[in-house]
Amino acid sequence: MSQPTPPKMSARNVNVYYGEKQAIQNVSIDVDTDNVTAFIGPSGCGKSTFLRTLNRMNDTVASARVEGEITLDGENIYSSGMDVVQLRARVGMVFQKPNPFPKSIYDNIAYGPRIHGLASAKADLDVIVESSLRRAGLWDEVKDRLKDSGTALSGGQQQRLCIGRAIAVEPEVILMDEPCSALDPIATAKIEELIHELRGRYAIVIVTHNMQQAARVSQRTAFFHLGTLVEYGSTSEIFTNPREDRTKDYITGRYG
Amino acid sequence: MNAPVSPDALRRQPTDWKGDAMRKRIASRYASERRFRRIGLAAILMSAGFLAYLMISMLSGGLGGFTRTEIAVRVDFPKAPIVIDPASLRGEGAEAVLSSVNWQALTDQAATSALGKDGAWIAPGAWLVVRDAVKADPAILQKSVTLHLPASAELDVAAKSEGQPAAEAAYARLEKAGLTSRAINWDFLTSSDGTDPTQVGIWGAFKGSLLTMAVTLLLSFPVGVLAALYLEEYAPRNRWTDMIEVSINNLAAVPSIIFGLLGLAVFLNVLHLPRSAALVGGLTLALMTMPVIVIAGRNAIKAVPPSIRDAALGIGASPIQVVFHHVLPLALPGIMTGTIIGMARALGETAPLLMIGMRAFIASPPGGITDPATVLPVQIFLWSDEVSKGFVEKTSAAIIVLLLFLLSMNSIAIYLRNKFERRW
Ligand SMILES: Nc1ncnc2c1ncn2[C@@H]1O[C@H](COP(=O)(O)OP(=O)(O)OP(=O)(O)O)[C@@H](O)[C@H]1O
Ligand SMILES: [Mg+2]
Numbered sequence: 261m262s263q264p265t266p267p268k269m270s271a272r273n274v275n276v277y278y279g280e281k282q283a284i285q286n287v288s289i290d291v292d293t294d295n296v297t298a299f300i301g302p303s304g305c306g307k308s309t310f311l312r313t314l315n316r317m318n319d320t321v322a323s324a325r326v327e328g329e330i331t332l333d334g335e336n337i338y339s340s341g342m343d344v345v346q347l348r349a350r351v352g353m354v355f356q357k358p359n360p361f362p363k364s365i366y367d368n369i370a371y372g373p374r375i376h377g378l379a380s381a382k383a384d385l386d387v388i389v390e391s392s393l394r395r396a397g398l399w400d401e402v403k404d405r406l407k408d409s410g411t412a413l414s415g416g417q418q419q420r421l422c423i424g425r426a427i428a429v430e431p432e433v434i435l436m437d438e439p440c441s442a443l444d445p446i447a448t449a450k451i452e453e454l455i456h457e458l459r460g461r462y463a464i465v466i467v468t469h470n471m472q473q474a475a476r477v478s479q480r481t482a483f484f485h486l487g488t489l490v491e492y493g494s495t496s497e498i499f500t501n502p503r504e505d506r507t508k509d510y511i512t513g514r515y516g
Numbered sequence: 517m518n519a520p521v522s523p524d525a526l527r528r529q530p531t532d533w534k535g536d537a538m539r540k541r542i543a544s545r546y547a548s549e550r551r552f553r554r555i556g557l558a559a560i561l562m563s564a565g566f567l568a569y570l571m572i573s574m575l576s577g578g579l580g581g582f583t584r585t586e587i588a589v590r591v592d593f594p595k596a597p598i599v600i601d602p603a604s605l606r607g608e609g610a611e612a613v614l615s616s617v618n619w620q621a622l623t624d625q626a627a628t629s630a631l632g633k634d635g636a637w638i639a640p641g642a643w644l645v646v647r648d649a650v651k652a653d654p655a656i657l658q659k660s661v662t663l664h665l666p667a668s669a670e671l672d673v674a675a676k677s678e679g680q681p682a683a684e685a686a687y688a689r690l691e692k693a694g695l696t697s698r699a700i701n702w703d704f705l706t707s708s709d710g711t712d713p714t715q716v717g718i719w720g721a722f723k724g725s726l727l728t729m730a731v732t733l734l735l736s737f738p739v740g741v742l743a744a745l746y747l748e749e750y751a752p753r754n755r756w757t758d759m760i761e762v763s764i765n766n767l768a769a770v771p772s773i774i775f776g777l778l779g780l781a782v783f784l785n786v787l788h789l790p791r792s793a794a795l796v797g798g799l800t801l802a803l804m805t806m807p808v809i810v811i812a813g814r815n816a817i818k819a820v821p822p823s824i825r826d827a828a829l830g831i832g833a834s835p836i837q838v839v840f841h842h843v844l845p846l847a848l849p850g851i852m853t854g855t856i857i858g859m860a861r862a863l864g865e866t867a868p869l870l871m872i873g874m875r876a877f878i879a880s881p882p883g884g885i886t887d888p889a890t891v892l893p894v895q896i897f898l899w900s901d902e903v904s905k906g907f908v909e910k911t912s913a914a915i916i917v918l919l920l921f922l923l924s925m926n927s928i929a930i931y932l933r934n935k936f937e938r939r940w
Contacts, residue, residue: 320829322753349832359823361842371841372831422827429831 266334267292268433268463269314269351274328276309276318283309286328287489289482291433293463296455298474298495300467301484302510307467308356310484311435314465315351316344332433349376352431356438358418360410360425365402368410368421369393372429388428395457396424397450416447423454433463440473452477471511475499483507574915581913584701584714585675586664587638587690591626591646593657598622602654614651619643627665631695637686639666639714664697669713669906676909704913708881709895713906716899718917720881724794724874724889725863725921731798731885732805732862733855739802740809740858741844741851747810748817749839768807775804776868784872792873792888800868805858812854816847845936852933856926863922866893892918 267290276284284306291297291314299307309318316337318324330337337347349372360368369389372378379385389406393399398420402413410421419439426434436455440448455464455477468474474481475495482492483506491498491507502508532538604613623643627635642665649663650656667675674683675696690696708720743764751757779800783789789796820843828838869875874890875898882889890898892914899911 315830317826317830320825345832345834347832348830353826353830355823355826355830357823359821359827361824361827362846371828371833375831375833375837375841425827425831 269330269332271310271314272329272331274310274313274326274330276306276313276327277325278309278321279323283487284313285487287484289489289492291463291465293432294460295479296459296464296466296477298466298468298478298481299484300469300471300474300481300510301490303469305484306487307484308437311437311465311467312353314433314435315348315353317348317353319344349429350431351433351435352426352429354419354422354426354434354436354439356441358415358422358442360413360418360421362409362411364407365393365410365413365421366406368425369428372425376429378429392424392428393421395427395454396420397454398424414447416443416450419443419447420451420454423451427458427462431462433465434458436464436466438467438469441469448473471499483510485510574912574919578909578912578914578916580676581909581911581916582701582704583698584704585667585672585687586697586699587627587631587667587671588662588695588697589627589635589638589665590630590660590662591623592629592660593650594660596622596626600650600654600657602657605651605654610651614647617647619647622646623665631690634686634690637668637671637683637690639668640712641715642666664699666701666714667696669904672714673905679905704910708879709877709890709898710879713902713904713910716907716910718892718895718914720878721890721892721895721914722917722921723881724797724878725891725918727794727882727885727889728797728801728869728891729859729863729925731795732801733859735799735802736805736809736858737855740806740855741813743806744810744813744817744851745839745844748814749835749843764807764810768811770804771867772804772865773867773871775800776871778803779868779872790886790888792876792878792890793886794882794889794891795885796872797869797874797889797891798885800872801862801865804865804868805855805862808858808861809851809854812857813847813851816850816854817843819850820846849933849937852929852936856929856933859929860922860926863925864893864918866897869894870897892921 270288270290272288274284274287275282287310299311301307309324312318313326313330314337318326326338332347332351335342361371363371366389369392370379370385373385373388379388390399390403393402398417401417402408402421410418413421419442423434423436423439440451443451452473455466458464459479466474466477478495480493481495481498483490483498483502483504485506491502491504493503498507499511502511598617600613600617604610620643623638623646624635626646627638627642629635631637645663645665649661666672670679670683671687671690673679674687675691675698678684679687687696703715704717706719707715707717710716747757747760751760779796783796783799784791789799824842824846825838828842829835833841869891875894876888876890877898878888878890896911896914896918899907899914
């Protein structure tokens with residue numbers, strides 16, 4: 261690796277509680293733009309919970325409480341001066357279940373740029389829509405039916421539409437929570453390809469249950485277990501030479 | 517994990533899918549399905565039967581209210597006791613000239629000379645027809661013309677159904693002479709309440725209903741929707757919001773007459789708003805409609821999938837943008853359904869409006885929301901109370917108008933709802 265860049269996002273001693281129950285214990289992690297980071301771990305270990313603290317989506321859960329410090333470019337995102345709306349534009353999210361708006365394909369992509377005022381003229385918006393759909397690998401399939409509803413697409417197309425929607429606002433970080441769990445191998449391959457292309461431009465964090473996928477798309481991997489971060493390191497090292505027994509057991513499929 | 521189960525308990529007999537017991541079970545399953553379908557069909561037939569009965573009895577009794585019996589009367593203007601220069605009726609000052617004439621006397625005299633003592637059977641308001649005929653064509657003042665004058669209420673009843681013996685006899689005579697006819701009573705659609713059934717009309721009450729509903733809708737829809745949005749999207753879940761929720765649910769069940777008393781106490785006695793006006797009626801009915809819209813609205817908002825909210829928040833929409841760009845459009849069809857139900861109820865409401873004085877006798881249509889007015893259901897109630905037999909038909913006819921109003925209001929709402937309906 262070349263010149264070490266300061267991390268895009270970093271978390272220090274983060275605890276997350278749902279009411280009385282602690283879901284994340286003392287997690288510290290750095291995420292940078294040069295690498296795709298994968299979160300792996302057994303179901304219920306808190307991957308989604310932690311991911312959602314990174315763009316404060318947990319604010320929508322009344323019982324959730326976050327302790328510790330999470331910074332974006334050195335600025336604490338949980339400080340009172342942080343504008344949550346802008347934060348979520350800078351830290352985009354792709355959800356496990358494709359959730360396009362029940363609007364046209366065009367409007368799905370154009371919605372973000374519109375509300376953030378990124379395009380002043382219709383022509384600018386057209387450019388944003390086309391480039392976002394191209395980068396999401398969906399343009400050729402939908403270019404003739406941009407007026408059709410986004411919900412009329414197939415599951416895989418919907419998920420790529422959601423990725424296109426996320427990158428249309430030019431975020432700095434993209435969080436993906438099991439983006440391929442509902443997709444077939446072809447659609448999955450397309451999205452993985454897309455992640456490769458986006459790497460370096462955005463800091464990408466992807467939650468996945470698929471070990472091969474983690475190995476294919478990520479350069480760094482974090483293994484979570486029971487709300488703690490067990491091991492975090494380069495993907496090749498985690499998969500070939502894990503330091504912890506728990507990591508090894510999980511990766512080799514002895515539990516999960 | 518669980519306690520170990522003995523292997524014997526795990527070994528089950530294979531299911532006998534072809535046995536007698538199984539066949540019987542299947543047969544009884546189908547039987548119960550058939551039974552259920554028949555009961556459902558019977559329920560539908562029964563409600564359809566009631567509806568058909570209502571429609572038929574309403575139409576057969578009420579359609580007559582839209583027509584009137586007319587008697588052909590020859591009016592010989594040159595011989596009549598009036599002197600008007602036809603030229604003076606063209607241009608300025610025509611109204612003044614027209615109103616200077618005693619049309620009533622002229623008409624009575626013409627009827628008597630044409631029909632003898634049967635001339636008494638023309639309606640008290642028949643002179644209006646004569647005046648309008650002259651107004652439309654002043655040239656007839658130099659001629660003798662045949663005008664179709666409306667018959668009195670008694671003769672009208674005798675013509676359409678069973679009347680008093682004297683009226684029946686007179687009608688038989690006039691009919692034999694070929695002087696009677698039936699025509700659409702346009703006055704019924706254009707005039708207001710009156711004392712003579714041949715002269716009453718529905719327009720005043722119709723316009724009153726229209727104004728009242730406008731006030732109700734303009735107030736209850738935005739307030740109801742905003743309240744629902746606030747309660748669902750912003751209000752914290754605590755004892756206070758629970759209490760508000762219970763109160764709103766109870767408010768929706770409060771008998772309407774109580775709202776009338778509330779309107780009387782607050783809008784009239786405290787705020788001193790004009791009595792009998794569409795404004796106060798609309799305010800009172802809005803109080804009644806609001807809880808219905810709030811409840812329907814909250815359910816519709818709750819039904820919007822959370823994933824849509826997440827999606828919008830996830831690309832940096834502010835909470836208010838989430839609500840107005842995504843939640844509200846998706847909830848709108850459901851909100852409109854609630855609004856239709858609430859407004860339909862408000863349109864048919866009588867009791868609370870009686871409390872705030874909308875039962876007054878009002879012979880001219882309201883010019884605005886602060887003018888004294890009445891509404892269709894109250895008009896129906898008032899006419900159904902009249903002794904004169906001519907009002908029976910008018911009552912049914914007014915009911916038809918009310919039902920048509922309701923039907924068109926709902927059709928518009930359903931059209932709008934379907935327009936906004938989106939799938940996800
Ligand atoms: N809204 C919530 N309220 C209360 N507890 C929650 C909530 N969301 C998650 N939890 C709990 O927090 C823990 C972590 O959940 P989380 O969804 O983060 O797991 P995960 O690692 O994403 O699992 P999976 O791989 O199955 O998606 C679980 O024990 C879960 O029950
Ligand atoms: Mg998860």
